[in-house]
Amino acid sequence: MTIKLIAVDMDGTFLDENGKYDRDRFLRLLERLDREGIRFVVASGNNMSRLGIMFEGLLDRIDFVADNGASLILRGQHQFTRSMSFEQVQDFLEFYGEETLAANRTIVSSTEHSFMLKSSDLGQMPAMMDAKEAQAFWSHIQYLDTFQQLPQDENYYEMVMLVEPENGRAVMEDFNSKFKGAITAMASGFGAVDFVQTGIHKAWGLQEMLKLTGITAEQVMAFGDGGNDIELLDLAGQSYAMENAEDFVKAHAKNIAPDHRQAGVFQVVETYLDSLERDNDD
The missing domain is CATH 3.40.50.1000 (HAD superfamily/HAD-like)
Structure with a gap:
């Protein structure tokens, strides 16, 4: 072929x-x-x-x-x-709780913005982007005191956790075995775990x-x-x-x-x- x-x-x-x-x-x-x-x-x-x-x-x-x-x-x-529904985003956030979301450096992304908790510990992030890409990535993020401040009228399409690379697959498998909703976790490499609408x-x-x-x-x-x-x-x-x-x-x-x-x-x-x-x- x-x-x-x-x-x-x-x-x-x-x-x-x-x-x-x-x-x-x-x-x-x-x-x-x-x-x-x-x-x-x-x-x-x-x-x-x-x-x-x-x-x-x-x-x-x-x-x-x-x-x-x-x-x-x-x-x-x-x-x-x-995009996924705002209710689906809320189900995900409630599953983990804000302490875990901050510890795992969680980003909630819409077509308009990306959101992250101010309390997230960025630590040593993998250097997989050059300076220009990194600037575009981080400048797109808005920092919140709590995810309860997320605007409800945006088009959300995924959540991402930036965990330690060796933990990515375990986080994916644990979520997929326990979460009861229309969101699926995917380990995308270098410690990033993507949470997307199932299907x-x-x-x-x-x-x-x-x-x-x-x-x-x-x-x-x-x-x-x-x-x-x-x-x-x-x-x-x-x-x-x-x-x-x-x-x-x-x-x-x-x-x-x-x-x-x-x-x-x-x-x-x-x-x-x-x-x-x-x-x-x-």
């Missing part, structure tokens, strides 16, 4: 250990993808504030399944953001895109490394877990790509394009 779309997670997958990618190499890759009529899709738990900086100047050439699938942006055109994930957002483009799941090549990539890997006709992914993620992929620190996504995609060009020359 010919590949028509490549969907790529960011942290731990497309980005290196410093949260970077080789832009010149990517521009060359994008030119080759354009010639073959293959769409490049960023499938990320990040919002467009950070992604827009990462891919500045390229927003009209690539697509975004952002916010863990809740937001879809095609060639710079916002298609939708799927809304990267694969859901990508499926909405497939409906608009006429591309089939069998024509998708996907890459991921975290718990929030599992549905995406299950969906794609050609799926790759990164070598640095945990075994429970690798179990959902048909193939293993080299480590993100070795630009594994580039290696696999360039090899695939080389094979297409050889076939075209024959």
Whole structure:
């Protein structure tokens, strides 16, 4: 089956250990993808504030399944953001209580703002963003004395806990086994645990895109490394877990790509394009 779309997670997958990618190499890759009529899709738990900086100047050439699938942006055109109800947000906050929410550095995000408790202990945060990205990320956050101050009229789409990296999977599994509501936890790597509306994930957002483009799941090549990539890997006709992914993620992929620190996504995609060009020359 010919590949028509490549969907790529960011942290731990497309980005290196410093949260970077080789832009010149990517521009060359994008030119080759354009010639073959293959769409490049960023499938990320990040919002467009950070992604827009990462891919500045390229927003009209690539697509975004952002916010863990809740937001879809095609060639710079916002298609939708799927939000959860304020009651669902409250159920989540009540489940943990504010002391635990502060200790786990919880961020509640809407399409308009992100909110965090003033009492949150930021400590040593992972340095996975450059200064410009970090400034955009933190400037978007409003600090509250209590989550009871959350405005009710905003479009909330996820909550994120920034726990210690080794604790992410345990937090995810504990929540999913105990919470009785329409929210699911996903460990997205580097200690981030995303809490999203049940059924809304990267694969859901990508499926909405497939409906608009006429591309089939069998024509998708996907890459991921975290718990929030599992549905995406299950969906794609050609799926790759990164070598640095945990075994429970690798179990959902048909193939293993080299480590993100070795630009594994580039290696696999360039090899695939080389094979297409050889076939075209024959």
